[in-house]
Ligand code: SF4
């Protein structure tokens with residue numbers, strides 16, 4: 001079947017031009033003054049990429065920003081993305097505590113200054129064992145203790161494995177904080193210090209924005225990004241490719257530039273999970289800090305960090 | 310028994326107006342309660358930011374105060390139920406004291422839990438979206454049940470006394486008379502009525518025992534259902550209940566002494582009562598000591614890595630002063646005082662009671678906070694003040710205000726109702742005399 005080029009173009013354009021009903025006009029060019037009489041062409045053209053990879057030129061005046069809609073309904077956000085089971089792999093051999101993950105996460109989620117959803121721990125199990133950096137996110141446990149204890153289902157486990165918080169429902173009892181063995185949860189002790197535009201955004205548990213006073217927050221695996229087919233912010237922010245994110249059912253994880261078969265990666269590098277003995281069954285796997293790319297330097301402890309700041 | 314004696318008992322036990330001391334006491338309590346309300350107003354306005362709680366010490370003295378209230382409320386069931394069912398007669402004059410302590414403590418336990426919530430205005434979510442798998446919901450259910458059973462156990466034995474008090478119209482004044490009539494005018498001292506209430510009291514006295522055990526066991530599970538060192542213990546239910554009976558009994562001894570000296574009730578709350586309550590306290594303190602040994606010595610013997618910091622923090626570290634203070638004041642010193650016959654006289658027993666209650670309050674603090682400050686992963690990537698927990702003045706004011714509030718409820722109760730059951734005391738004296746005749 002030959003599909004009319006124009007009609008396909010039109011179809012893409014509908015998402016850009018708000019208010020124009022184009023579904024039926026297959027052969028006409030929709031971006032003309034006759035079609036949209038109340039807009040004057042500015043003469044300034046912009047290039048857009050259509051779905052089939054073609055460049056189309058459109059007058060700028062016809063473009064309107066798509067108003068920001070709440071990404072998904074609460075019920076859909078609670079369900080999760082069907083047919084997915086998200087996992088993360090954190091390669092400790094690549095981490096040198098650059099903390100770009102933390103910065104990106106804090107920035108994108110407008111986390112209260114001083115608090116962090118991602119923490120990068122300097123670890124050393126015993127006196128004569130090797131020190132290493134261990135970034136932690138929420139483990140999105142498959143047997144999540146936080147979900148078990150939440151009295152109002154404000155923290156919940158989705159089909160796709162993600163554990164989320166509904167800040168519109170949370171009563172702020174902080175039982176989940178006591179229950180989480182990974183100390184990953186933070187609490188909004190005061191009114192979040194965020195710009196008005198952010199505070200006015202419609203809340204969604206998939207974006208976790210805006211944070212709300214008197215409720216808990218934590219790493220959410222960026223389901224809003226994932227829904228759009230993008231990687232979580234920490235994954236794309238890390239210059240060393242420490243974080244790999246993917247779908248267990250597809251058996252692939254990627255850090256943006258490299259893609260691995262999840263099962264092979266875990267097998268080859270002897271991946272493990274944190275505190276396996278507790279039975280929480282995390283969705284985050286760690287690759288041991290062997291053959292490291294960087295030597296371990298704890299700038300905080302040697303005081304260099306403070307000097308810089 | 311002759312009418313004269315009966316009148317004397319009634320005259321002795323009728324509630325009295327506040328004297329000068331009583332007024333000062335009430336004003337002080339009102340002041341602290343008002344301070345608490347003011348501090349809570351600030352907390353509502355600024356958020357939990359005004360407390361010293363932060364992401365690691367995410368629970369503080371509100372929760373330990375809650376545990377303390379739940380603990381002390383257990384005494385209602387100990388005195389009214391356990392002692393009643395084991396046919397102990399001497400505790401009759403103490404039942405109402407124990408029951409009002411229970412009711413007011415459990416009321417303030419529920420209030421302080423709401424104070425601890427980040428979003429108290431969403432309390433209704435517990436009913437709208439409540440999920441039975443959460444120990445908090447179990448707590449809501451059993452605490453509500455316990456509250457109502459305790460209230461009924463306070464009310465039913467009060468009915469015959471209400472009838473007596475309605476008879477003193479002039480003395481009561483308009484408002485109290487209205488209250489008494491409202492609460493008890495249907496009571497006619499008929500045999501059928503007694504039959505019903507006796508039966509009801511017996512059923513409630515039995516029912517309250519499992520409920521009382523549940524409230525404190527479930528409260529202990531708020532901690533024991535987590536993984537944290539210091540909480541992850543199968544000993545916790547029994548440990549909490551034994552501690553609860555101890556602090557409750559301590560509270561009753563304090564109340565006994567104050568009511569006795571203040572209302573001149575030496576004939577009704579006798580030295581013998583102090584002697585016996587002293588023995589009960591020793592027994593309970595020993596029991597609690599036993600569970601403390603279990604709770605601390607067994608993990609200390611192993612010194613698992615995850616427990617080590619926590620235990621050393623208690624034994625020799627940051628929390629050692631409070632830890633040893635609590636252990637000594639709530640157990641060793643009271644046991645030492647009360648082991649001697651002279652120690653079970655009213656004044657030393659009263660002091661021992663105070664030690665028990667104060668020590669127990671700090672013990673509750675130690676159950677909550679040190680564990681939270683020793684998480685599995687080291688404390689990291691947080692502001693420096695997140696590493697410690699020293700309650701803010703608002704927290705102290707609110708916690709103190711809740712204690713003052715609980716005392717106010719007890720004080721006003723004793724102002725309005727006879728704190729020693731009149732009717733039961735008359736019956737007891739009668740049966741005593743009959744025994745003597747034969
Ligand atoms: S890491 Fe903590 S917050 Fe995340 S799912 Fe597990 S228990 Fe819950």
Ligand code: SF4
Pocket residue numbers: 149150151152153154155165169170171172173174175176177215216
């Ligand atoms: S703080 Fe909120 S999310 Fe956590 S257990 Fe309580 S209600 Fe649930």
